Amino acid sequence: MSRPVSNPLGRFRSTEIDWDEAPPPARLEIRQDHSRSILARNDSPDIPFTWSVNPYRGCTHACAYCYARAFHEYLDMGAGTDFERRLRVKLDAPALLQAAFDKASWTGEGVVLSGVTDPYQPIERRYALTRGLLEVCARYRNPVGIITRSPLVTRDIDLLQALAAHDAVRVNLSIPIADEELCRLIEPGAPAPSRRFAAIAALADAGIPVGVSISPVIPGLNDAGIPAALQAARDAGAAWAWMIPVRLSPSVEQVFTERLREALPLRADSILARIRRMRGEGPLSGGPPGQRMKGQGEAWAATRRLFDTFVRRLGFQDPPPRPDPGPFRRPGQGVQVGLFPPGPAR
Numbered sequence: 001m002s003r004p005v006s007n008p009l010g011r012f013r014s015t016e017i018d019w020d021e022a023p024p025p026a027r028l029e030i031r032q033d034h035s036r037s038i039l040a041r042n043d044s045p046d047i048p049f050t051w052s053v054n055p056y057r058g059c060t061h062a063c064a065y066c067y068a069r070a071f072h073e074y075l076d077m078g079a080g081t082d083f084e085r086r087l088r089v090k091l092d093a094p095a096l097l098q099a100a101f102d103k104a105s106w107t108g109e110g111v112v113l114s115g116v117t118d119p120y121q122p123i124e125r126r127y128a129l130t131r132g133l134l135e136v137c138a139r140y141r142n143p144v145g146i147i148t149r150s151p152l153v154t155r156d157i158d159l160l161q162a163l164a165a166h167d168a169v170r171v172n173l174s175i176p177i178a179d180e181e182l183c184r185l186i187e188p189g190a191p192a193p194s195r196r197f198a199a200i201a202a203l204a205d206a207g208i209p210v211g212v213s214i215s216p217v218i219p220g221l222n223d224a225g226i227p228a229a230l231q232a233a234r235d236a237g238a239a240w241a242w243m244i245p246v247r248l249s250p251s252v253e254q255v256f257t258e259r260l261r262e263a264l265p266l267r268a269d270s271i272l273a274r275i276r277r278m279r280g281e282g283p284l285s286g287g288p289p290g291q292r293m294k295g296q297g298e299a300w301a302a303t304r305r306l307f308d309t310f311v312r313r314l315g316f317q318d319p320p321p322r323p324d325p326g327p328f329r330r331p332g333q334g335v336q337v338g339l340f341p342p343g344p345a346r
Contacts, residue, residue, distance in 0.1 A: 007078020008254040026081035030123065033057060033088035038096035040115060045290040049145065052115025053097060055129035057088035059117040061149060062189040064259035065216055068116040070249045079251035080258075084189065087123060094132030101140045101330070108328020110143040120150035122189075134159040141327040143168040147213065149175070149190045151199035160208045166327035170319060173200050173238070174213045177222045178229040185263035186221070193229075197236045204237025211240035211319055214307070217295075218246045219274035220267065223303050227310050234314040241316045243307055245295040246275060248284040274299065 005026045040052045062084040069079035077086055100106060113119040119130040137144045138159050163169035175196050177183040183193050203210040212233035217223055230241055248256055261268045275284060278295045286292030
């Protein structure tokens with residue numbers, strides 16, 4: 001869906017474009033990212049994993065609340081339509097991951113696809129970088145977690161089954177908004193919720209550990225839909241469920257507010273007020289490290305109880321722990337090698 005170019009003033013820019021006429025449409029632009037490494041180390045106390053791999057930068061799912069928008073500012077681009085239309089692809093991602101796994105210092109810690117943008121966004125059909133990364137993980141038996149909004153993940157069931165055979169994969173389908181119409185307004189480029197529930201069913205039927213993320217929860221927008229989303233996910237075969245509150249950094253807050261007022265003009269002020277209360281009237285980015293994935297106040301506590309009640313009632317389990325010891329093996333590891341090379345046939 002084309003949109004006029006619209007970006008908040010970036011943190012690292014001192015100038016802003018002011019169009020004399022209507023801004024031009026934001027066109028899709030794909031360029032190669034020449035990163036020389038692929039593993040990103042996370043040291044934030046708000047994030048439950050250490051290593052992530054991001055084959056793409058930017059995302060055409062265009063979810064209005066996406067925290068990853070702010071990362072586009074580090075590329076000297078905007079968090080608005082730039083994030084949705086000016087994409088970067090890491091064509092060397094699989095080779096870089098293999099090189100990382102071949103280092104003696106790598107011991108097979110779990111990696112997450114992706115920590116920032118969706119690894120199965122539409123351009124994955126063309127570039128297949130996520131599939132290439134999974135091929136590397138399967139070859140090395142390296143544990144991997146996946147977070148996606150796309151049913152395209154079912155394309156890779158063969159690789160996911162290979163990893164599941166070593167208890168080395170966990171897949172999470174992100175479905176914060178189960179209502180189809182509301183989803184189109186807030187997540188205009190993402191696949192319909194019904195297709196995501198179908199993906200859960202396909203993965204579960206294939207024996208792949210799969211859960212659902214009802215994240216982010218946006219007070220006044222999707223919190224009332226939590227029971228229906230959990231029920232649909234459980235019916236499809238999701239084994240676990242989790243949620244976090246919406247987190248809006250300053251540039252993402254501007255994008256979200258603009259889109260919210262366009263999509264739901266009569267509800268926008270109420271939703272924004274409830275988000276502020278959930279954040280204790282402080283910054284919508286969630287405050288200091290360690291608090292960004294937590295909400296505050298009686299209303300949020302009630303939302304938390306609602307979620308927990310339905311998780312118990314529907315029989316969701318905790319996500320399975322990472323295997324210990326891990327299954328990581330370098331190709332050929334454990335195969336006995338002879339003292340002499342084989343001679344010519346006689």
